[in-house]
Amino acid sequence: MRCTVVGAGAWGTALADLLATNGCDVRLWAFEHDVADAINERHENPRFLPDTRLAPTVRATSALGEALAESTLVVFAVPSAHLRRVAHAAAGWIEPAAILAVATKGIEQGTLALMTDVIEAEAADRPVVAISGPSFAVEVATRQPTAVVAASRDVVAAQAVQETLSSSTFRVYTHDDVIGVELGGSLKNVMAVATGIAEGVGLGFNSRAALITRGLAEMTRLGVALGGQAATFAGLAGLGDLVLTCTGALSRNRAVGLAIGRGATLEQALAGKETVAEGVETARSARELAQREGVEMPIVETVHRVLFENYPAHNSVISLMSRELRAEQDA
Amino acid sequence: MRCTVVGAGAWGTALADLLATNGCDVRLWAFEHDVADAINERHENPRFLPDTRLAPTVRATSALGEALAESTLVVFAVPSAHLRRVAHAAAGWIEPAAILAVATKGIEQGTLALMTDVIEAEAADRPVVAISGPSFAVEVATRQPTAVVAASRDVVAAQAVQETLSSSTFRVYTHDDVIGVELGGSLKNVMAVATGIAEGVGLGFNSRAALITRGLAEMTRLGVALGGQAATFAGLAGLGDLVLTCTGALSRNRAVGLAIGRGATLEQALAGKETVAEGVETARSARELAQREGVEMPIVETVHRVLFENYPAHNSVISLMSRELRAEQDA
Numbered sequence: 001m002r003c004t005v006v007g008a009g010a011w012g013t014a015l016a017d018l019l020a021t022n023g024c025d026v027r028l029w030a031f032e033h034d035v036a037d038a039i040n041e042r043h044e045n046p047r048f049l050p051d052t053r054l055a056p057t058v059r060a061t062s063a064l065g066e067a068l069a070e071s072t073l074v075v076f077a078v079p080s081a082h083l084r085r086v087a088h089a090a091a092g093w094i095e096p097a098a099i100l101a102v103a104t105k106g107i108e109q110g111t112l113a114l115m116t117d118v119i120e121a122e123a124a125d126r127p128v129v130a131i132s133g134p135s136f137a138v139e140v141a142t143r144q145p146t147a148v149v150a151a152s153r154d155v156v157a158a159q160a161v162q163e164t165l166s167s168s169t170f171r172v173y174t175h176d177d178v179i180g181v182e183l184g185g186s187l188k189n190v191m192a193v194a195t196g197i198a199e200g201v202g203l204g205f206n207s208r209a210a211l212i213t214r215g216l217a218e219m220t221r222l223g224v225a226l227g228g229q230a231a232t233f234a235g236l237a238g239l240g241d242l243v244l245t246c247t248g249a250l251s252r253n254r255a256v257g258l259a260i261g262r263g264a265t266l267e268q269a270l271a272g273k274e275t276v277a278e279g280v281e282t283a284r285s286a287r288e289l290a291q292r293e294g295v296e297m298p299i300v301e302t303v304h305r306v307l308f309e310n311y312p313a314h315n316s317v318i319s320l321m322s323r324e325l326r327a328e329q330d331a
Numbered sequence: 332m333r334c335t336v337v338g339a340g341a342w343g344t345a346l347a348d349l350l351a352t353n354g355c356d357v358r359l360w361a362f363e364h365d366v367a368d369a370i371n372e373r374h375e376n377p378r379f380l381p382d383t384r385l386a387p388t389v390r391a392t393s394a395l396g397e398a399l400a401e402s403t404l405v406v407f408a409v410p411s412a413h414l415r416r417v418a419h420a421a422a423g424w425i426e427p428a429a430i431l432a433v434a435t436k437g438i439e440q441g442t443l444a445l446m447t448d449v450i451e452a453e454a455a456d457r458p459v460v461a462i463s464g465p466s467f468a469v470e471v472a473t474r475q476p477t478a479v480v481a482a483s484r485d486v487v488a489a490q491a492v493q494e495t496l497s498s499s500t501f502r503v504y505t506h507d508d509v510i511g512v513e514l515g516g517s518l519k520n521v522m523a524v525a526t527g528i529a530e531g532v533g534l535g536f537n538s539r540a541a542l543i544t545r546g547l548a549e550m551t552r553l554g555v556a557l558g559g560q561a562a563t564f565a566g567l568a569g570l571g572d573l574v575l576t577c578t579g580a581l582s583r584n585r586a587v588g589l590a591i592g593r594g595a596t597l598e599q600a601l602a603g604k605e606t607v608a609e610g611v612e613t614a615r616s617a618r619e620l621a622q623r624e625g626v627e628m629p630i631v632e633t634v635h636r637v638l639f640e641n642y643p644a645h646n647s648v649i650s651l652m653s654r655e656l657r658a659e660q661d662a
Binding site: 133134135136139140142144145146147149168169171173174175203204205206207208209210212213216217220234235236239240241243244247248249318321322328 | 464465471473475477478480504534541544547548565566570571575578579580653659
């Protein structure tokens with residue numbers, strides 16, 4: 001079967017490699033010509049997924065129409081800030097019967113839409129599946145055992161994505177809670193920034209574990225307010241991805257937090273980086289959602305203050321860690 | 332007020348130091364004379380909590396009667412295998428009105444009793460409080476911000492422990508789910524062994540995050556079957572402590588798993604160590620509890636097989652990671 005991955009960042013490239021290894025005829029759309037050329041000529045993506053040899057059958061192109069022709073599964077993996085315009089441009093080229101999967105994590109600025117909402121709006125009347133879970137792209141590319149979820153209101157579409165993406169080292173579980181799965185993957189990036197800030201100001205493992213626990217609680221509160229299921233946040237797309245991003249190899253989001261915790265400004269922390277720190281923008285949109293829904297999110301609030309309101313990192317984190325004593329269930 | 336800590340391992344020593352810093356008159360019972368001497372003469376515990384200067388007001392003794400006289404709060408912090416005999420020996424010396432707190436984590440071999448059950452049986456008719464949560468002793472001793480829970484069926488006793496132990500860097504939340512809090516603290520040690528084994532056979536961060544997520548799910552299943560609350564496992568004593576032990580500095584339990592994952596026998600992995608790896612014995616008792624309650628615990632089962640039934644670590648972990656595909660909610 002013909003599959004298309006839209007976006008040749010680390011995650012899109014790893015997914016394309018996975019699909020090709022599973023026997024799909026894969027087209028990978030790359031925004032940058034040099035990335036497409038490197039993939040076609042040398043089977044590597046030195047800019048976004050260095051030191052990884054890709055399946056030689058992955059064909060890259062910078063032409064959306066060429067990438068999408070005859071494709072029955074389209075996986076979107078562009079940064080959240082670009083998803084709407086790329087989906088809009090792609091819509092006319094997508095086959096009417098194609099299943100659309102979304103691997104992008106984030107909440108759209110302004111509209112506060114989830115990524116599947118964006119895709120549904122721009123390429124209507126096709127089943128949409130969210131892919132999320134603890135999955136560093138480089139580990140997926142090197143065949144480290146990984147487990148993710150494919151969530152959709154259309155169970156047949158979720159199962160189709162499960163069957164197409166699964167391999168002996170990449171397990172895909174189906175899920176029906178799209179809202180919970182998407183919010184888990186988005187909000188954990190804010191928690192990763194928070195964890196980085198805490199590390200940067202010198203806090204240890206005990207603090208980090210408490211922060212992760214509190215972080216999952218406030219993610220769950222917002223998710224439930226928006227119609228998600230609490231149990232989803234205890235699963236791979238919630239807890240799993242949160243733990244990965246806050247404790248695994250230094251993620252982009254945690255690195256930004258770390259720099260700020262050590263005294264850098266947001267501009268300094270973001271300067272000169274090739275990849276996107278989704279958590280920075282998600283801190284804005286998550287805070288807006290929390291305010292709209294009347295949900296208390298002290299960690300999101302603290303990250304927002306430190307990133308955008310010039311509150312000092314050290315004092316903000318310490319005051320977050322020493323909120324008034326009470327029963328844990330009420331905290 | 333006079334407080335006693337029974338057990339001068341890393342955790343007992345850190346708690347004694349914390350209580351003394353909070354202004355309590357602290358007696359610390361040490362099994363080993365040399366530990367008591369070092370604490371009294373040099374205000375340090377080089378054997379169990381090296382490189383940490385203790386409050387000079389901590390008084391250590393190897394005489395239980397001396398340690399317990401006139402004490403209104405007694406904190407037990409001995410290894411789980413010794414708790415019953417130490418509590419039995421101590422019972423006659425404990426003031427009738429004392430509050431008993433239990434910082435030991437584990438499930439008793441044979442009886443499958445929780446640590447608070449052991450204390451209730453051996454020193455009856457006093458309120459019992461379980462202390463648990465993500466708290467590396469060395470970080471508590473160095474005043475890193477830490478948050479734990481104090482759980483009791485007696486809310487006044489839980490609040491008394493909260494007030495006595497809390498400081499600006501050590502936050503204590505009260506809780507009413509003793510079973511959930513105790514099981515969280517015990518079972519996470521088995522998950523830490525599992526995480527170590529996975530690391531030892533070469534698995535990466537994605538696998539670890541999936542394992543932690545699945546681990547919390549099976550801990551919660553057993554906890555609910557035994558009368559605990561699911562929400563407790565999403566809190567500090569469940570998720571928080573699980574994340575700390577599986578991802579923080581190398582814990583004793585994770586180190587044992589790591590050695591076994593790399594090919595050592597259990598005997599080799601345990602040899603020559605001063606501290607106890609509670610997770611090894613808890614793997615036995617947790618498996619017995621799971622079988623008794625009819626709860627599926629594939630990770631506990633796998634750890635048991637690798638530790639005690641000579642199953643090869645690599646194949647066991649890989650087969651655990653590739654269980655049959657299905658919906659996440661059913662997994």
